[in-house]
Amino acid sequence: MSEMSVMKALNLAMFEEMVADEKVICIGEDLGKQGGCWGTFTGLQEKFGENRVLEFPILEAGYTLFSVGAALGGYRPIVEFMFADFVTLGFEGIVDIAAKIRFNSGGVDSCPVTFVLPQGGGGKSGAHHSQSVEAWFANVPGLKIVAPTTPADIRAYYRAAIRDDDPTLFIYQRATMGLTGEVPDVLDEVPSLAKAGKIVKTGADLTVVAYHRALLNAMAAAAQVEEETGKTIEIIDPRVLIPFDKEIVFDSVKKTGRLMVAHEAPERGGFGAQILSWVVENCMKELKAAPVRVAGVNSIIPFGDLEKYLYPSVEDMKAGILKALK
Amino acid sequence: MNFSNEELLEMYSDIVKSRVLGEKIVEYIFSGKIAGAIHPCLGQEAVSAGILTAFKKSDIITYGTETHRAQTVMAHRVGWKPFIAELLGRTGGCNDGISGEYHIHDLKNGQLPAAGALGGTWAEIAGFAWALKNDGKKRQIGFAPYGDGAISQGATYEAMNIAALFKLPILFFIENNGIAMSTPVENQSPLENLADRAAAFNMKGVTVDGDDPVAVAEAVLNGMELAANNEPNVVEVKTMRWEGHYVGDPQKYRDLSYKEDLDSICPVVRFEKRLIELGILDDEIIKAVRESQTKEIVDGFDEGLSQTIATKEQVLDYNRVYSNNAGGEL
Structure with a gap:
């Protein structure tokens, strides 16, 4: 390593x-x-x-x-x-x-x-x-x-x-x-793009699916919420969006009954909407609450520090997690 | 003129074949047997005949696409029956009648993928030509044709720049029929000769009479030799479109007085006269060539029409979209 x-x-x-x-x-x-x-x-x-x-x-x-x-x-x-x-x-x-x-x-x-x-x-x-x-x-x-x-x-x-x-x-x-x-110093086997989802962290009360910076922010937020509420949160990094590893997400949601999806891209028409659809279509009877999306604002990205108003922050992730846990 | 009598007769055979194919396409569209807006080559037959003559005469192997009015060249590459069946959307087509003539693709026969939006294939063929050169394949080149309309696309300039920069074995060919859909060439470019664009990339560019199959063949042969020596270049041929953009197009945008005396501008008639003067063509041969070419094309259409169309399973075959099982689902 x-x-x-x-x-x-x-x-x-x-x-x-x-x-x-x-x-x-x-x-x-x-x-x-x-x-x-x-x-x-x-x-x-x-x-x-x-x-x-x-x-x-x-x-x-x-x-x-x-x-x-x-x-x-x-x-x-x-x-x-x-x-x-x-x-x-x-x-x-x-x-x-x-x-x-x-x-x-x-x-x-x-x-x-x-x-x-x-x-x-x-x-x-x-x-x-x-x-x-x-x-x-x-x-x-x-x-x-x-x-x-x-x-x-x-x-x-x-x-x-x-x-x-x-x-x-x-x-x-x-x-x-x-x-x-x-x-790893040597990669023993180049992975398949199929079934690429990875459970980054296991949990029992909520499934979070996120990638890129949204994943890092969601992980930070999840740690805070776990600390504050005693709930445990399962976090999945899909790693590959197409072909999407649906099974790993369905299995997790069937266990937790709750879902939050997060990405930086704008919410409207975002890939999170697709993940949400698949889960609702396949796990409706296990869902205990409406799934939640945390994503970029549906607007144009401004220059400089102002960009922070567009992208989901750790605070936004925390709010999303709390909403999904309700 | 460096062509033997046999070569000239074959050239004649090809110009007639192009004419018959154009006529048959019009006929079959009006009788509802061909779907979509196919662009027949009527008026531009000398271009295809000239290109084919060059391809047959040279030992240089070409990989390329065609303009949509050079269907005779497409058919020559992929085979007449597979071409006609693809045109008809039948399972004997080179792509099972599923891709269609617009998107014809048959790499083993040198047919690189065509593109619906115009402009892009010049750069695509440049990439293929780069691979040929990098693999040390001698006397193999990219052949990149477009009409006068497509070459206003920025991607064609990018392709010429790439080709000149990397000294790629590629011939850019402009089939200038004077009109892009409804827009005349003078409303598309300030240039008298579109081949002048080659100069911007330090390439050679020539413009010849596209209604003379001999002039086309000579220019293409010369351009192919340059390309084979890693000297990308441009050949423009000037011709005239007789039909509308599509079959049935009323062409309200255009002065149609040329239709009153088509023989006076007809590349087939002109070539016939020339060959008769040379003593290598007579009425008997003219009749025989017309009959044999018509038979081959009509037989091709009959055979194509006797075939089925693809099934839903064939069209929605996962393996037709993805190369391996890591593709997810359709």
């Missing part, structure tokens, strides 16, 4: 997959000497060369589509968007082309591209650099969405996303780049 940051875990996962498979290539801006905008590509071009770490001009639409062509040519591209917000420019390539390669080829060809999206708040960068985009893509059949939080999970599930033969969005929270944690 080594203590490492999310940033280092991202770098390690790419390094390991590039060693394991010479067809893995990286595509994005400033990937050369700069090592990527966030430093996550540090050393990769030096180690693997310019033909495997391709530094592109600023043309997200172009290199998204390019990656699909390279995938059809037998490569396994990792495509970084500097900010998840910039994926708007790659939308056609992901939604219209990559997601439909397998279908339109009659199930013959795959499109093993991993689109990497650093998202969310924490950078205080305002409207165009702080959005959470998972729900934009959750409605598109053919895509998979991977969204782990801790350094160990980032390393393992990033590798799983790269290995997966389907177009996969790998979404992580930019604000938690410096989050550190124990990471």
Whole structure:
């Protein structure tokens, strides 16, 4: 085990997959000497060369589509968007082309591209650099969405996303780049994207499903509520949103009878609404109270410190937990 | 002209085949046998014939898409019967009649995935061309066609920039038929020749007469050679669309006086005259070619129409959407 940051875990996962498979290539801006905008590509071009770490001009639409062509040519591209917000420019390539390669080829060809999206708040960068985009893509059949939080999970599930033969969005929270944690020196087995849910903490009175910074805030809030009320709270990190591990959530809700879902993306049309629907459809008779969502405000993200008014805080999480426990 | 009499006759055969296919598509749409808005090639047959001649004559292997009016090239790639069946939405189609001619995709035959929204496939083909080059595959190139309309899309500029920057083996081909749906080319671009855009990326760009299959074939062959030497370039061919954007389009946006004397602008008639002057074509051959090409296409339609359409199970097959069992559910 080594203590490492999310940033280092991202770098390690790419390094390991590039060693394991010479067809893995990286595509994005400033990937050369700069090592990527966030430093996550540090050393990769030096180690693997310019033909495997391709530094592109600023043309997200172009290199998204390019990656699909390279995938059809037998490569396994990792495509970084500097900010998840910039994926708007790659939308056609992901939604219209990559997601439909397998279908339109009659199930013959795959499109093993991993689109990497650093998202969310924490950078205080305002409207165009702080959005959470998972729900934009959750409605598109053919895509998979991977969204782990801790350094160990980032390393393992990033590798799983790269290995997966389907177009996969790998979404992580930019604000938690410096989050550190124990990471195994060797990953014995790259996990499957199926059944990826993880019980972070067991409990008997409430099930909380959350990811990214919302997960960290929910954990902090849960500790306070447990301390104050004596109730115990089960917390689930889904780690992968599509395919979603429904069973682990259903099993937990059937035990606790209560549910809270939390994420930073706006509440309206957010992925939490989908989780809530599945639970209501499948666990109605075990539910003791209406499930609760804690999510971002349905508004535009302001610049600087003002962003705190948009994203769910530990206090918001605590209020949500208390409401769900009523 | 570096084409043998046999090659010219085959070129003639292809231009006639394109004409017959265009006519049959119109006929089958009006009789309700083809669904959707298919864009027939009438008036633009010399373009497909020229491209096909180049493909057949060169040892260079191409991977690409086609413009929607170059259906003869699509059919050449994926096979005539699978193409026609796909057009008809039948199970003998190259994608089981499920994807449709709009979204045709058959990599083993060099047919890269087409895209509904225009502009993107140039960059997609650039990525494929990069893979060919990176794998050291000699004399294999990307062939990236678009019409005059699509190349106003920003993604085409990004694709040309990428290709020039990475010196990719790719030929960008512009089939300029003078009109994008209802908008004439002069309302789309200030340029007289759209191939001039190549200069912005330090690439070669040529413009030739798209109603002359020989000129098209020569330009494509030259462009393919440049591309095979990692010199991406642009070839523009100028032609004219006879039909509306879709079959049945009343074309209220356009002066239709050209329809009064189609023979005077017809690329098939023009090529026939030329070959007759050269002494390699006569009325007998003209009749025989027309009959044999019509038969092949009509047989293809008959066979396609005799096939079933896909079942719900085939369409909703999980394995058609995801590559492995970690895909969740449909």
